[in-house]
Amino acid sequence: MWNWLALPGTLWMSAFFLLSLALVLLLSFGTTDNNFNPHFGTSLANVKALVDDAYLKVGLRSLVYAALTAVICLVVAYPVAYAIALYGGRFKNALIAAIVVPFFANYLVRMFGWSVLLGDDGPILKAGRKLGLPASFHILNTNTGVILGLVYGFIVFMVLPLYAALERMDVSLIEAGRDLYGGPLRTFLTVTVPATRQGALAGLVLVFLPAVGDFVSAQLMGGPDQYMIGNLIQQKFFEGNNQPLGSALTMVLMLVLLVGMIGYLRRARKDEQDAVR
Amino acid sequence: MSRRSELASPASANQKQAEMSAVVTSSPAAAAAAAPTKQRRRRVERKPRVAIAITAIFFVLLYLPIAVVVLFSFNSQKSLTVFKGFSFRWYDEFFHDHDMIASLGMSLKVSAVAMVGAIVIGVALALGMVRARSWLGSYAGFIMLIPLITPEIVTGVASQLLFKGFYIHLSTTTVIVAEITFSISYVTVILRSRVAALNPELEEAAMDLGATRWQALRLVTLPALMPAILASAVLIFALVFDDFVLAYFTTGVTPEPLSVRIYSQIRNGVRPSINAVGTLMLVGSIGLIALALVIPRFFGRKGGLDILSGE
């Protein structure tokens, strides 16, 4: 009976993903006609085009942005998760909920608010200028702006696994570590970090992977100089009307992330099996 | 208010820990004079303060954009950065904007249908996945994880090509189908651990009392899962309603889902009514999600993030 229950869902998901990804792959080798309609084909033109410097630059930029975002998220989320998990007391659940709930509310609107906040006429820069910042200092349309946007968008995926790991950790380890190692920073590095390694790793993956493909942040917080792969793909599909090239770009994105995905899936499956069975 | 209590409890905890370390370390460290011990006490107190300060700033920064949007939705002037006075004009404008209202209706419809579809398929999938000891069960467990780690843009592109490749015109239906697919993963993840935690003797008891396997499922298992099912239903509704990227790639011409329309407006030049729409969406979503986290309490269970513990 259980097999019958699982069947519809499995078929749906398989059909959807396997088919759609297959189509993306196929279209990568396709062409566009004069009316900008895409056709399947066996052209390698798109693949060749991808090796162009411009695209490589964008690709590299996306990876770097995502990596920086992941690291910054780690650095920022650790103290937050730490403070809540170990010192939150009765309010632990409420605090975590207070973080999670807005993150699952509208991404677009929050990013919009963030972009207004960090804009040239926004309160932060206005206050900053009163405190002596030069008038030419911008946040929007810079690398910093986009990265800040990415961090804001994805940091919850770092807070949650870290929090879960810290919660599960035996607090007496920290106390023992303090006795042994003395300084709180050393204790943190030698006791807390290794114990929560899994959580940190999960967080890094959960932030990095979606961040690489993001385009909203670069759109709202940056300009053409900050465009990421996601923006290019969006262009090809909606404005440039070169869907085969867009598909090719998507394929590249997928392939590059495939390594990370497979690694994460393997670990997730193992954890799930250990938990369920 | 919660932040103050945050600072209160760690402070007392710090004191205790400082005293503990002082006691423990002062004896073995025979040569330790008063100075090093005092240093240690200060350092122990400092570190959590830093963490707590960062947390406080974090919360402020988290909610500041939301505050900005909400605040300026009531702005009496067009400015997005200078608050001139209190007014409902942007809400008024929103409610009289037919296109906007049409988009709102479309979003609501998509969310409702996607919610039902995802729940039906997802609950079945979660049950089958956990209970079936077959290759199908393992494969199901694998495939339902994929949407969760795929960047949304890839899902978007893939979905659009899937429809276009089969000559299906993009429309409300295509959005619904795509959203259902994405939501199934969320439902399954949430329910997976709930299903695994169910007492297997419950179903056995039902069958012992004369129920067939399907009756046992309907009369015992599903009611036992009901809090989780309802909570994830509400969650899915909110997620789909807010979703942008996937809807962007799979929607037809008009009416677009609300989030897509907002996006176009942002790109085409900002109108302050965006703040009004944004505020409404935020309030709606936050309300729904908070509701989802609280639903188990109505069934006498603990609410909160246990629901999401599947992640």
Place this chain on the structure above:
Amino acid sequence: MTAIDAATLSPSAAADCPAVRLDRVSKSFGAPRSAAGNGFAVRDVSLDIAAGEFFSLLGPSGCGKTTSLRMIGGFADPTEGSILLDGRDVTGLPPNQRNVNTVFQSYAVFDHLTVADNVAFGLKRQGVARGEIRKRVGAMLDLVQMGAMADRRPRTLSGGQRQRVALARALVCRPRVLLLDEPLGALDLKLRRAMQVELKQIQREVGITFIFVTHDQDEALTMSDRVAVMNGGVVEQCGTPEDVYERPASTFVASFMGTSNLMDGVYRDGSVAITGGPTIAVGDRGLRAGCAVSVSVRPEKIWLSEHEPQMVRIPGTVAETVYSGPTTTYLIEIAPGVTVSALEQNTDRSRNEERWVNGARVELGWRPEHCLVLESAPADQSSLVAA
């Protein structure tokens, strides 16, 4: 509450047809609760359980008793052998098609239904009329003394109360056989004792067969008409509580049922030379000379004073006295390293008013028929057919 009347018996049930028969049943690896070393949770077990009997499956964790019970209930299928209910082969039938009901170890009470709805569940499945359901549910709840709680939710009930709900829910369906899987395990001592008495009363009143799984030998002895002692997937002995206690068939049964004072030795000509100890006269047991045996005498059968003339007597020294209220246990060393425990009631009626203290020299005595001699070879896997 009427006892199950003859009309509910199936026509094929003759007076001599057992209510439940396990015929050479085995269950191998892959069973959810297997523990026996060779991969068999249950190995070649045959049992006949008569109608109206209170029958217990007794044994340590992992001996196969729960697996056997589950197979009778239909929650697991035997790898070999067959299961018959009232002469009808039900092997392979799902639980909802067997006229058997179960009280589960976790009680498995449905939290989303009231107490009354829980009890009515099985009747609804049977299609019984609503009025009839209400009547029978009411009567059954009164029987288990839960009448006042009919509209309560299980979440507000205590463990003992939930157990009664589970019991009522199963009994109301009028099964031929009721299976109980360690139902009293989660209760505290006092409540457990009270429930033991109550269960026995209910069984007598309702008159159906109870099959009761437990690891508590006290429980099995006090409640059962017959007991099957299981170990490692095999039934080592099946008989009345008295049979099993006074005449254990193997060293395992002897030591599992209470204290047994097992001593290893070698049999020769009506005596057993205890390893590292004295030689004890046991009489002619029909065993061949030189075979390894275990000797056992129950502590309560050992007399420390006023011995009868035909008793076997052994000298010893009191090593330890353990006072436990109504009785005192004396640990007596009869040889270096060989200790025997003797149980005496503190009646203060013996002419030797002294209580034997540590270090005192005493003489142990027992009637020859109370001394058990069991062959030391591991019990073979012979199936034991009930008397």
